[in-house]
Amino acid sequence: MHTRQADGTIVARPTEITTVTGASPGYRLTGTGGNRETTVDAIVGAVTRKITSTPQRPSQLAVSMPNVESGGTLAVHLPRAGQNGAADVATAMTRLGPRPEGTPHAREIEFFVPGAPPLRYVRQPDGSYTQAP
Numbered sequence: 001m002h003t004r005q006a007d008g009t010i011v012a013r014p015t016e017i018t019t020v021t022g023a024s025p026g027y028r029l030t031g032t033g034g035n036r037e038t039t040v041d042a043i044v045g046a047v048t049r050k051i052t053s054t055p056q057r058p059s060q061l062a063v064s065m066p067n068v069e070s071g072g073t074l075a076v077h078l079p080r081a082g083q084n085g086a087a088d089v090a091t092a093m094t095r096l097g098p099r100p101e102g103t104p105h106a107r108e109i110e111f112f113v114p115g116a117p118p119l120r121y122v123r124q125p126d127g128s129y130t131q132a133p
Contacts, residue, residue: 013107014072016060020046021080037082043092043111050074051106062105071105077112085113090131098127108132 002012020038051074053059061072078085089111109129111119121129 012068017075019077038078040092071107073108081113
């Protein structure tokens with residue numbers, strides 16, 4: 001994805017997108033997905049699976065590409081977040097805590113909750129994430 005920086009320059013960075021649906025894992029016919037509200041545990045699990053990189057299973061944000069900066073943004077869609085969706089995201093990010101090992105490539109995590117502006121968290125030098133304004 002190409003992103004315009006505050007100084008007006010444009011940089012290319014990887015972006016990984018995932019959706020937490022509440023459905024069971026595996027393929028299902030259209031319309032047979034889950035209808036459960038998204039839980040804090042589901043949010044933590046989705047983020048962990050996408051940002052953790054190992055030699056056996058590298059994160060898509062850690063894959064090197066020509067002319068693209070390393071590291072990027074994880075976008076997490078939460079279409080079934082309940083009325084406390086923003087609070088659930090905050091709790092999940094607190095549970096995730098600092099993640100210095102195996103995740104330096106996840107520079108930002110953005111959450112999309114129905115009826116709310118995007119919730120953006122930015123990685124700090126100690127591996128923790130803080131919510132951006």
